[in-house]
Amino acid sequence: MTLIPGPIDPPARLLMGPGPISAYPSVLRAMSAPLVGQYDPFMTATMAETQQLYRGVWSTANDATLVIDGTSRAGIEAALISLIRPGDRVLVPVFGRFGHLLAEIAERAMAEVHTIETAWGQVFPVSVIEEAIVRVKPTVLALVQGDTSTTMNQPLDEVGPVCAKHGVLFYTDATASLGGNAFEADEWGVDAATAGLQKCLGGPSGSAPITLSDRAVEVVRSRARIEAGIREDGDASADDFVRSNYFDLGMILDYWGPRRLNHHTEATSMLYAARECARVLLLEGRDAVIERHRLAGAAMLAGVQGLGLEVFGDASHKMNNVVAVEIPAGVPGDAARAALLEDFGIEIGTSFGPLHGRVWRIGTMGYNAREDAVLTTLAALEAVLRRFGAAVPAGGGVEAATDAYRVGRA
Known part of the structure; x- marks a missing residue:
């Protein structure tokens, strides 16, 4: 006979590690709100509110600002697999564990990955990054902002202009830093950025905020797609197709956009959590x-x-x-x-x-x-x-x- 355990009853904890952390009480309350259907007017309005709130969090006017259902790594993978074509050169400056992660995901996207490294506990001068860009000639620069493995915060304010100067798409992973450190997506010229709720945003892991510049959206939209098993562009090469359905940002943007094309069933309780994390942050300022x-x-x-x-x-x-x-x-x-x-x-x-x-x-x-x-x-x-x-x-x-x-x- 199977022994049935009692209701979930976690011990009281003060989470003072590098994340996850103790969530804001209002975020936990938001997650207990009733569910609605994915096309209920309340649901679609909540999605639109969440997008607008995160524009404030990221400091951007990007229309393509939303959340990916999944942990922060889901956001990273969605960004990189949708922006990188097989054979693209990708440059990853590594100053801790999560730079290695970006390199691994780019390799899985079949990129030609180039890395530069500095000692753990240090960050890169922008001149070193620019020298590597000139030498490698990458399509994408993938750079962590705050790497919790070393606790270092890589300055980004001069990186975007360098990428724009050399025609490089600039992606940054702000999982550990967003909300607790300065981040100016538009002012810094960031093309794509992702984060998670479980650090400075004060929520649970399971939702990944993302913002994409118009330039990044153009790259995403240029990728051929497969919907319902039918190739939209019969002349597209195999390299044009995003090698994931779940993480295909072109399809996700259509789901979050005005057409609301079905892609997946939105994780309602996590959407509530993501909305409340952003609302609490902007309410405090x-x-x-x-x-x-x-x-x-x-x-x-x-x-x-x-x-x-x-x-x-x-x-x-x-x-x-x-x-x-x-x-x-x-x-x-x-x-x-x-x-x-x-x-x-x-x-x-x-x-x-x-x-x-x-x-x-x-x-x-x-x-x-x-x-x-x-x-x-x-x-x-x-x-x-x-x-x-x-x-x-x-x-x-x-x-x-x-x-x-x-x-x-x-």
Whole structure:
């Protein structure tokens, strides 16, 4: 006989890692709203509202602004597989784990992928990116803005003009950075950008905001499509077809556009969540939310330094919303993280590749970019460090973070 479990009852957690994070309460409430049919006037109006809200989040006038059903990686894949034809040259500057991901997805799109790399913990000067563009002559530049594996925030403001100068399509992955760091899609000349809800936007993973410039839409629309098994363009070569139905942006744009051509059944509850994430951000004010993340990040940075911990990477280029700290010698990183979770209900993260077991990543983002969450995490971290034999200043983290908040608000 099958034992039937009880209703879902997750433990109370304060998610202070690199994401996912604790969602805004209003986002969770929005997800419990009743479902409607996918062509109900309320549904189509909600889709249109969501598009308009995300134009504000991205700082763009792009008509092609919407959400992809799926995690942030779904947005990345939809953008790259729809923009890249087999054989296109794609340039990927890699400064962490997620640059490697962009390269892998571009390879799966059958691109000729070229990478340049810098040390983890650093970012690229725009001159290095331009030199690689001149040498490689790519069709697409695929660049992460904020890479949570290293916590670095790649400056983008000069990259768009360089791409425009050389006729290169500029795509950026803003999964970890959007909402907590500056992002100016139109001003920076970004052609395509994707993100996720589970970081600074303060929602659950499962919906991927995307915005496309007119130039990017033209590329997407130039791809031949297959609908109902019939090729629309009998003269198209095999390379013209997007090798995915679900991630074919041409078809998705028709679904979100005025024709509302059926493509898939919209994930209604996730649409509600995405709408509420954007609504909450714009209600508080985009600049105010970025400043709240900056202040919380500065306080957490001061706090871990106040505990005597060393910060990994170039702190002048770190994201507002996450900091990487070196695990003190003699402290078992995974055991300390487990103690923080089991005894205090607080989650922080480890990292990938060369940084696994070397650093902890502590996030201050979305709903958790607030003073009480920062101070509670630092107090608990101090207790755990002492338990594992680390000599840390009594109250040093909380005191330094409190001072940072005081100075930041002055």
